[in-house]
Amino acid sequence: xxxxxxxxxxxxxxxxxxxxxxxxxxxxxxxxxxxxxxxxxxxxxxxxxxxxxxxxxxxxxxxxxxxxxxxxxxxxxxxxxxxxxxxxxxxxxxx
Amino acid sequence: xxxxxxxxxxxxxxxxxxxxxxxxxxxxxxxxxxxxxxxxxxxxxxxxxxxxxxxxxxxxxxxxxxxxxxxxxxxxxxxxxxxxxxxxxxxxxxxxxxxxxxxxxxxxxxxxxxxxxxxxxxxxxxxxxxxxxxxxxxxxxxxxxxxxxxxxxxxxxxxxxxxxxxxxxxxxxxxxxxxxxxxxxxxxxxxxxxxxxxxxxxxxxxxxxxxxxxxxxxxxxxxxxxxxxxxxxxxxxxxxxxxxxxxxxxxxxxxxxxxxxxxxxxxxxxxxxxxxxxxxxxxxxxxxxxxxxxxxxxxxxxxxxxxxxxxxxxx
Ligand SMILES: [Fe+2]
Ligand SMILES: [Fe+2]
Ligand SMILES: [Fe+2]
Numbered sequence: 001x002x003x004x005x006x007x008x009x010x011x012x013x014x015x016x017x018x019x020x021x022x023x024x025x026x027x028x029x030x031x032x033x034x035x036x037x038x039x040x041x042x043x044x045x046x047x048x049x050x051x052x053x054x055x056x057x058x059x060x061x062x063x064x065x066x067x068x069x070x071x072x073x074x075x076x077x078x079x080x081x082x083x084x085x086x087x088x089x090x091x092x093x094x095x
Numbered sequence: 096x097x098x099x100x101x102x103x104x105x106x107x108x109x110x111x112x113x114x115x116x117x118x119x120x121x122x123x124x125x126x127x128x129x130x131x132x133x134x135x136x137x138x139x140x141x142x143x144x145x146x147x148x149x150x151x152x153x154x155x156x157x158x159x160x161x162x163x164x165x166x167x168x169x170x171x172x173x174x175x176x177x178x179x180x181x182x183x184x185x186x187x188x189x190x191x192x193x194x195x196x197x198x199x200x201x202x203x204x205x206x207x208x209x210x211x212x213x214x215x216x217x218x219x220x221x222x223x224x225x226x227x228x229x230x231x232x233x234x235x236x237x238x239x240x241x242x243x244x245x246x247x248x249x250x251x252x253x254x255x256x257x258x259x260x261x262x263x264x265x266x267x268x269x270x271x272x273x274x275x276x277x278x279x280x281x282x283x284x285x286x287x288x289x290x291x292x293x294x295x296x297x298x299x300x301x302x303x304x305x306x307x308x309x310x311x312x313x314x315x316x317x318x319x320x321x322x323x324x325x326x327x328x329x330x331x332x333x334x335x336x337x338x339x340x341x342x343x344x345x346x347x348x349x350x351x352x353x354x355x356x357x358x359x360x361x362x363x364x365x366x367x368x369x370x371x372x373x374x375x376x377x378x379x380x381x382x383x384x385x386x387x388x389x390x391x392x393x394x395x396x397x398x399x400x401x402x403x404x405x406x407x408x409x410x
Contacts, residue, residue: 005398008185025248026182028191031401042178045171046255065122 008057009035011042013049021053029054112313117243120186128312131305132242133189135314140180141198141205145379147173149213150222158216165262166219172255179248186244199384207365208288208295210373217270217277217284223263225285225292225330231256232326233296236316245314264333271337278338285334286342293357294365296323302362327355 006028012021024043029035035054043049063071079085088095104123111118118124147170154170157163181191197203208226213219234256237249270281297303297319309315317325331348334341345358367373 006394008182025179025244025251026185027178028182030397031404033404034397034401042175045168045175062121065119 006030009039009054010057010060011035011039012053012055013039013043014051015049017050021051024048026057032056109311112241112311115241115313117246118241119243127308128314129187131309131312131314132245133184133187135309136180136184136187136245137189137194137197138204138206140177140184140194141203142209143173143177143180145198145205145209145383146226147177148379148382149209149211149375150219152213153216153219156216157219162219162266169223169259169262172259176252176255179251180245183242183244183248187242195387199380199387201371201380204369206295207368207373208291209379210368210375211287211291212375214287215280215284217267217280218288220263220266220270220281221284221288223259223261224267224333225263225288226295227256227259227263228330229292229295229326231260232322236322239313239316241313264337267339268337271339282339285339289342290361290364291368293323293327293360294368296320296326298362298365299360324354327357328353331355 008026009029009032010026011024013024014021027035027038027042029038032054036052039052039054040049044052075081105125108118108124108128118128150166150170150173154163154166157166181194184194185191194203198205208229213222231253234249234253238246238253240246240249267281267285270277272278300306300318300320303319306315306318310318327346331341331346343358345356347356348354349356368376371377
């Protein structure tokens with residue numbers, strides 16, 4: 001048996017209270033507990049985190065970059081979702 | 096997906112690169128771009144890992160507890176650098192196990208500098224100051240590399256490297272201020288590591304076969320000679336400051352250009368070391384192989400333990 005059989009884990013770190021967990025990289029580990037400990041040693045040697053998530057890479061479903069144009073099109077065509085779409089006359093404030 | 100031919104894809108790819116849009120793992124990329132990156136990133140990873148050995152040699156013999164704790168932390172960082180880089184290579188489809196096997200069979204290269212022995216404690220100073228210093232010069236531009244995961248790994252690495260260089264310089268400075276024997280030890284380490292450190296930037300631009308394409312793809316952002324010159328320019332005054340002499344009779348400041356001119360690098364020696372005939376090549380690879388073999392039971396135990404834990408959970 002070799003590390004080849006150890007799954008790949010994606011590592012997410014919350015750097016401080018109030019911020020999102022953010023993807024920082026990946027590593028190999030036999031199971032989730034080991035992945036957490038390895039993530040601590042590999043990615044937080046200088047107190048970069050107060051909380052870690054590890055997710056087996058197999059369980060990440062990702063959008064396809066070659067289809068991103070079609071995939072995100074619904075948002076691109078709706079410019080009226082942005083405040084800059086609307087004219088506000090001079091003299092109007094607090095809006 | 097619409098039918099798009101390869102030339103069109105390549106044109107779009109280069110356009111993204113030219114606009115400084117990063118390439119991410121699942122994006123389309125030319126095979127050569129992928130292969131070049133896998134080669135470069137895995138070589139870099141191997142260098143971090145093999146790079147632990149010359150310094151590991153002195154951990155148990157550090158002169159005091161502070162130096163020992165610092166050296167241990169530095170070597171641990173290098174292991175971390177290797178791991179960031181192996182996982183960056185994996186995002187390109189490289190198999191980690193195969194990558195490591197390529198190092199162990201001698202198929203893959205790593206930085207030639209780590210094939211020199213560390214004979215005295217002063218070598219810990221010379222390595223931190225010069226070798227990590229040169230590595231920083233090389234790595235800072237890679238933070239802007241076109242491949243996202245490599246660039247991000249380099250940002251982490253560069254943040255950590257600056258302490259490596261400072262702790263090395265501190266060792267050299269302390270020895271240089273010490274007894275005549277200590278100063279001589281520092282000078283000797285500098286004499287031995289100076290030229291190999293200059294070789295770390297790789298062959299001269301005229302000889303470097305990958306440079307042009309790598310620059311076009313923004314995998315490389317400066318040429319070997321540019322980086323080497325930058326390194327010489329910043330390091331010479333540092334040596335002067337602590338009263339050490341660089342082992343190069345031809346070294347002189349060109350007042351007109353503001354750059355230091357340096358003597359001829361012994362490229363024959365460089366190529367010998369790259370080919371595997373340096374003083375420690377065999378020893379380094381044997382040590383890595385042995386570490387893998389002797390760690391086999393640990394990996395097996397960890398796998399068995401994980402399975403046991405999973406079985407208990409599902410029961
Ligand atoms: Fe490093
Ligand atoms: Fe490095
Ligand atoms: Fe380093």
